[in-house]
Amino acid sequence: MVSANQQSGEYYEEHEIQQQLLDMDQVQITRLWKSYELSGSEERAGMTGGDVLGAVVKAALTPKGSKGHRGWKRDLPLEVYFRMTGKSIFDNESNKRANQGILPETGDVLEQPEIGAENPDLDIYAPTQSADKTAQEIQSTGLISAMTEKIFQLFSDDTEALCYLQGKLDECKKQVIIERCQFTDKIYRNVQSRIKDKVLKRFPNGLTVLDLDS
Amino acid sequence: MTISFLRTINEMIIDAIMDADSKDIKSKIGTQGFPTESEIDNVKANIAAAVQHARKERLAEKRVAFESYKRSLIDRSHESASQLRSVPEMLSDIVTALNNSASVPKGTLVAFREQGEGGNDEDIRKIWLDLVDLGLVDPDAPK
Numbered sequence: 001m002v003s004a005n006q007q008s009g010e011y012y013e014e015h016e017i018q019q020q021l022l023d024m025d026q027v028q029i030t031r032l033w034k035s036y037e038l039s040g041s042e043e044r045a046g047m048t049g050g051d052v053l054g055a056v057v058k059a060a061l062t063p064k065g066s067k068g069h070r071g072w073k074r075d076l077p078l079e080v081y082f083r084m085t086g087k088s089i090f091d092n093e094s095n096k097r098a099n100q101g102i103l104p105e106t107g108d109v110l111e112q113p114e115i116g117a118e119n120p121d122l123d124i125y126a127p128t129q130s131a132d133k134t135a136q137e138i139q140s141t142g143l144i145s146a147m148t149e150k151i152f153q154l155f156s157d158d159t160e161a162l163c164y165l166q167g168k169l170d171e172c173k174k175q176v177i178i179e180r181c182q183f184t185d186k187i188y189r190n191v192q193s194r195i196k197d198k199v200l201k202r203f204p205n206g207l208t209v210l211d212l213d214s
Numbered sequence: 215m216t217i218s219f220l221r222t223i224n225e226m227i228i229d230a231i232m233d234a235d236s237k238d239i240k241s242k243i244g245t246q247g248f249p250t251e252s253e254i255d256n257v258k259a260n261i262a263a264a265v266q267h268a269r270k271e272r273l274a275e276k277r278v279a280f281e282s283y284k285r286s287l288i289d290r291s292h293e294s295a296s297q298l299r300s301v302p303e304m305l306s307d308i309v310t311a312l313n314n315s316a317s318v319p320k321g322t323l324v325a326f327r328e329q330g331e332g333g334n335d336e337d338i339r340k341i342w343l344d345l346v347d348l349g350l351v352d353p354d355a356p357k
Contacts, residue, residue, distance in 0.1 A: 200230035
């Protein structure tokens, strides 16, 4: 590993990036692969987690000043750089596809026609330009309500988690949630951690592919 | 009810994956929704190939840049060296150098004599610069 203290400059040098890429292990690759797919890379941009990883590696290795270069700041850990760059890459790809009139994959998205018949795919990461329109369309189907209720039900016996979720639903900042729910910093983190663990267990494939049956 | 709430929850699921214990992640490799061992090996092989390719490209670029830098140095030194002498002075340096047969290999002597036969000013300048490059003429020596 290259020590940041050994080098100066805001961005990693090319040889430092190369070494970090070569040092990537199975666990890092698996986490990133999964994170891209949970963000809907396949449904929205037709890119598997492996495709996105490859595109990020290419961008990281592209020299400064060349097309496709994405600078890597020293204060960004590898996972953060890969998540941010990967998301940006498949957002761009998704926008390109939207402009070309290519519809998102809908194969295994929803199997409950009475809820999602008019809008079979719930794309919670729809491109910015069309986000409002997509959100309005989806809201009209009641899908969001159904999904939100499902999440709240998961925590019906956990009042702290319910208060946290209500705060998030009301789009409150951390400090407001802490005050509203009378949390300490530590309790806030514990509640957050409990919610993360539970939603991961309940929705291991994320919310881009909804399973409203179970 | 807003979609941003669902985005937040999805981000929490992703955070949970990123924060999960390494052992848990390893145990999920090859299970539904996770990459297989061979897919991960492919990613690693692609990374190694991409890094190797980038290193080769950069080396080639540096080589070209070095050659061009070297050429510019030689050109500059030739330019300044030839400004130090007039053509007759260069001719005199050449004659002195070639007459000093003890320090000039015989083959070189013959080659320069052939090159100089019937030469014009430009040929003389070129021979003089070649002899400077070979160290047989000192451009800074008193005239």
